[in-house]
Amino acid sequence: MNAAAIQPYTLLDDEDCEARILKAREALGDRLVILGHHYQRDEVFRHANFTGDSLKLSRQAASSKADYIVFCGVHFMAEVADILSRPEQTAILPDMSAGCSMADMADLQNVERAWAELSEVLDAEAGITPVTYINSAADLKAFCGEHGGIVCTSTNARNVLEWSFSQKDKVLFFPDQHLGRNTGYRMGIPLDEMVVWDYDKPLGGLTPEQIEKAKIILWKGFCSVHQMFQPEQIDNFKQKYPETKVIAHPESPFEVCQKSDYIGSTEYIIKTIRDAEPNTRWLVATELNLVNRLHEQYKHEGKNVHFMSPNVCMCSTMFRIDPQHLAWVLENLVEGNVVNPIHVPADVAEQAKIALDRMLEVSP
Ligand code: 13P
Ligand code: SF4
DSSP states (O other): OOOOOSHHHHTSOHHHHHHHHHHHHHHHGGGEEEEEETTSOHHHHTTOSEEEOHHHHHHHHHHOOOSEEEEESOHHHHHHHHHHSOTTSEEEOSOTTOOOTTGGGOOHHHHHHHHHHHHHHSOHHHHEEEEEESSSOHHHHHHHHHTTOEEEOTTTHHHHHHHHHHHOSEEEEESBHHHHHHHHHHTTOOGGGEEEEOTTSGGGGOOHHHHHHOSEEEESBOOTTGGGOOHHHHHHHHHHOTTOEEEEOTTSOHHHHHTOSEEOOHHHHHHHHHHSOSSOEEEEESOHHHHHHHHHHHGGGTOEEEESOSSOOOOTTGGGOOHHHHHHHHHHHHTTOOOSEEOOOHHHHHHHHHHHHHHHHHOO
16 A cells, blocks of 8 residues: 655644544554653653653553554654564654654764774774764764674663773763763763764874773763753752752753753653742753753642743754644555554664663663
8 A cells, every 4th residue: 555645744733632542542552562762742641652852762662452553752762662572563753853863973983983993092892982972973883882882871871881881991971071071070980081983083182191091981972952051050050949849861061060950861851840849949951842841740739840041942853743744644554554653773773772771680
């Protein structure tokens, strides 16, 4: 059967899509599971069977029995779902252009070059554990699988770094420098033992001495959404509301995390605010859709949840998953057409799974 094209769906309003999504979900029953990341817009988020952070959704994908895993999130998440699910299941990303700009900051060519250059200074295989944040392409996870390395998420970064240092002396951490630095520092690693590898420069812009001294070599990548949060925003807000509790995602800059009372993944942020005393005020450094949802959810308890930045910081790629694309993929599934399947090549998936399984083993 020919798949229906997206174009007519783009003309539908959200209400039409809502009705169509509900009807298609009913028709597909247990054959379908929809996973939704916390940064999804509400019109999509409410259709998820399971919501969560990257770790929780990876586990859901690994344990799901559904034929179709529709991932309302970004490309690397759907890749992980494909890798961790069984071969007869299909992971689907409603809009293929939903990538992650941070994940794009590290590619296999640059990482292999970094590894080769590091090998000129020291024995990289014997001395460095490569660690990739889950926000990365499948071939980088495979690189870690092949080189005794591991994947991490914002929930388990500390457990993963502890495991990594139990294997080798040093860590090469990509692509998010902030998650690496914030986690390393909280483990007691001084800032001058965490150097930044600039992938546009020979030897990462570092001297052999700097590399030899470093415990963590941080890739020069960042999340453009969390990069917008600044320590002055905390100071300004606290001048008006000194009682405020500050909570930040560890993709935020070091100075912001240093000024925060709590640091953790999206799931951690949700639980912390959910379990907080009524009538408390929160300043939150993470994506806007999640912060707005928390505000709405807990305002009846007198909890005031504020977004840290005066500017709008939405993840534009998460936002690409809209009700129109969701209705499109689901109605096609009802007709027996799989649109936007994510298939990681078998050789890449095999190595990437090694690194993902290591992560799942050490995760809390
Ligand atoms: P978590 O939901 O795992 O905390 O990650 C946030 C994120 O940036 C996803 O891309
Ligand atoms: Fe990537 Fe940042 Fe968007 Fe997360 S919030 S998907 S890290 S761009």
